[in-house]
Amino acid sequence: MIRAEGLTKEFGDGDARVRAVEGLELFVNEGEVFGFLGPNGAGKTTTVRMLTTLISPTSGRAWVDDIPLGSGRDGAVRARIGVLTESPGLYERLTARRNLQIFAELYGCERPREQVEKYLKLLGLWDRRDSVVGTFSKGMKQKLAIARALVHEPPVLFLDEPTSGLDPEASKTVRDFIDSLRGQGRTIFLCTHNLDEAERLCDRVAVFQRRLIAVDTPGALRARVFGRRTRVQLAPGSDAPSLAAVLSAVPGLGPTETDVGPEGRPGLVVTVGEPESQNPLIVRTLVEHGADVEYVTELSHSMEEVYLRLLHGAPQEEVSAR
Numbered sequence: 001m002i003r004a005e006g007l008t009k010e011f012g013d014g015d016a017r018v019r020a021v022e023g024l025e026l027f028v029n030e031g032e033v034f035g036f037l038g039p040n041g042a043g044k045t046t047t048v049r050m051l052t053t054l055i056s057p058t059s060g061r062a063w064v065d066d067i068p069l070g071s072g073r074d075g076a077v078r079a080r081i082g083v084l085t086e087s088p089g090l091y092e093r094l095t096a097r098r099n100l101q102i103f104a105e106l107y108g109c110e111r112p113r114e115q116v117e118k119y120l121k122l123l124g125l126w127d128r129r130d131s132v133v134g135t136f137s138k139g140m141k142q143k144l145a146i147a148r149a150l151v152h153e154p155p156v157l158f159l160d161e162p163t164s165g166l167d168p169e170a171s172k173t174v175r176d177f178i179d180s181l182r183g184q185g186r187t188i189f190l191c192t193h194n195l196d197e198a199e200r201l202c203d204r205v206a207v208f209q210r211r212l213i214a215v216d217t218p219g220a221l222r223a224r225v226f227g228r229r230t231r232v233q234l235a236p237g238s239d240a241p242s243l244a245a246v247l248s249a250v251p252g253l254g255p256t257e258t259d260v261g262p263e264g265r266p267g268l269v270v271t272v273g274e275p276e277s278q279n280p281l282i283v284r285t286l287v288e289h290g291a292d293v294e295y296v297t298e299l300s301h302s303m304e305e306v307y308l309r310l311l312h313g314a315p316q317e318e319v320s321a322r
């Protein structure tokens with residue numbers, strides 16, 4: 001649906017030359033919500049600008065909705081994509097309705113009036129349809145910009161920082177709306193700095209800094225970076241070191257360490273390949289050796305820790321139970 005092969009973009013010449021994107025290889029499936037994560041200046045917007053035909057790559061190739069970019073069919077690509085850029089770029093002196101009508105007509109929508117009404121209602125702007133956009137809050141403008149990106153029903157949507165600068169409530173509305181687009185077969189390419197948002201919304205995420213660093217589902221990235229670990233809470237007075245030795249001898253389980261839990265209670269942390277099948281084995285083995293197991297949890301690193309480790313390889317010791 002979206003494909004990039006060796007996509008590279010350089011700006012400037014000589015000493016002032018900046019390579020913003022280098023050899024990007026990417027494949028985004030149809031109907032997928034794909035997160036594109038990276039720090040400031042990583043080249044995310046540059047990538048989006050190339051994929052939306054606004055700038056040409058220095059080298060490499062890309063396809064959007066299976067149409068090759070730069071092959072004389074960029075107009076067809078533009079008709080098949082919706083774009084939310086970092087700044088909404090709305091006509092401030094026109095009403096919300098007029099803003100959308102202009103775009104619906106520009107895109108040659110068959111029933112522009114109906115499309116405009118549909119998206120004003122879907123984004124909760126119908127009551128303010130005849131207000132000039134200059135009077136809108138930032139959240140309302142962002143919703144209108146999303147409506148504008150969708151008004152011609154594009155199969156591919158590029159959203160660059162859709163919730164940036166919005167308060168928690170407006171962010172949630174926008175996030176819920178993006179989530180509601182899932183399952184309609186639309187492919188969504190989402191640039192965000194909000195890692196929780198990426199985890200909640202995206203089927204897969206790419207971590208990117210000029211080059212592609214990693215791409216996978218959030219869960220698989222977490223497992224790849226930190227492995228999966230199970231924490232067993234034992235009853236007070238349990239002999240955690242000898243129980244750890246018992247588990248360490250069980251074939252298929254990773255290393256087991258002792259751990260001190262809430263109120264100094266003894267615990268064990270076991271590295272596991274597949275907690276779904278191995279946690280019952282852990283509990284069974286411990287009980288067979290006379291342990292009193294209070295509860296079992298999966299230890300998880302936040303998406304932020306995964307992201308930072310992928311970017312910098314920095315050790316992240318903190319873990320939190322989920």
Ligand SMILES: Nc1ncnc2c1ncn2[C@@H]1O[C@H](COP(=O)(O)OP(=O)(O)OP(=O)(O)O)[C@@H](O)[C@H]1O
Pocket residue numbers: 011012018019020038039040041042043044045046047
């Ligand atoms: N038109 C341009 N001319 C020169 N350099 C540019 C241009 N556009 C982007 N760059 C440079 O390319 C690099 C990547 O910028 P880009 O805006 O793509 O990053 P980004 O990941 O979107 O960052 P942010 O998260 O801060 O929006 C930066 O070093 C930037 O200064």
